[in-house]
Amino acid sequence: MADRTALITGITGQDGSYLAELLVSKGYRVTGLVRRLSSPNLSKIATIVDQVKLVDGDLIDQSSLNHAVKVAQPDEIYNLGAQSFVGASFSQPVLTGEITGIGTLRLLEAARTNAPQAHFYQASSSEMFGHVEREPQDESTVFHPRSPYGYAKVYAYWACVNAREAYSFYAANGILFNHESPRRGLEFVTRKISDGVARIALGQAESLTLGNLDARRDWGYAPDYVDLMWRTLQQKEPSDYVGATGESHTVREFVEAAFEAAEVDDWERRLKTDPRFERPSEVYALRGNPDKARRELGWTPTVRFRDLVRIMVQADLERLRHRPHESH
């Protein structure tokens, strides 16, 4: 795989950091788009920062995307950058649309103009299914998004399909269900739970407060899902793939498994709920059918629910014992 080049937006996030590690290990020359912040935010790529090239840019700014594509000369483009937190999309819907929806179109335009032969991966989401019409969801399930984030992703999804159909541009969607890891942001429910439970186990917190405990999600392990992204772009013809484990669990089951992993008994009294953490319109249940990815990409998730919970809780216990002020 030597001499392949890739451009990753969102390289500082959970998935971008794992994908960059995977591509570097395969011998790719990797360029990552990084937006300017008042303080640097490179902690997730700290171990490979010397092996990748970083270029300034923002999904809101067309000229910076044109520049990034010209500089990277990519064979493959992975668009992972987004305002990715569903909860925040209700309070910042226009910003979410700009970054997560139109930002994808901006990058597609930059790619079609400056790297027309590149293969383009779009980080689409199971949130597009939203109020689901059937279970499990696959590539042919209709979309009914339930948040500004969800409908921004639907816009981005169709922008890719249209680039494929109108211009024969190689654009592929990965419709990925929730995937987690110790690098997950602390605002997402799994990491909020693993961090909160670890704090309780270490005597650093009294309780954990959540929103809807009955929501169901199909939770997998992020490193498995970046492998799926790479496999998607190795196909001769572009196509869209669901990435999922095929298994779903409630938030309450995640909490229970986390307390079990931290060996905290009598945990029910530690768990509280607050409507502040509920959403104006909720996605109650998601479960994916990854058969197409299994068949055509040879992809299978390797980490199941209980192991995922254990990995996350152990990582937070370790961090909070030794480096309580770092987030991963």
Ligand code: NAP
């Ligand atoms: P994440 O950890 O929130 O990372 C998001 C990345 O986007 C960060 O690097 C962030 O940069 C960057 N970003 C935000 N606004 C930007 C802007 N205006 N211009 C350029 N970059 C910007 O998300 P993730 O979990 O890795 O997810 C990666 C992608 O997959 C996202 O598009 C997400 O919507 C999608 N997705 C995720 C899941 C999942 O379960 N994780 C499932 C389906 C789809 P900063 O570090 O500067 O904030």
Ligand code: G4F
């Ligand atoms: O962890 P969450 O915030 O993830 P959500 O909304 O499913 O979105 C994630 O997965 C999507 C794929 O389906 C991605 F596209 C998206 O970028 C993101 O990565 O919430 C999961 C569930 C929700 O039903 C939420 O209402 O957990 C419920 N929940 C209950 N209490 C909570 C809480 N969520 C959060 N964040 N915080 C709580 O206290």
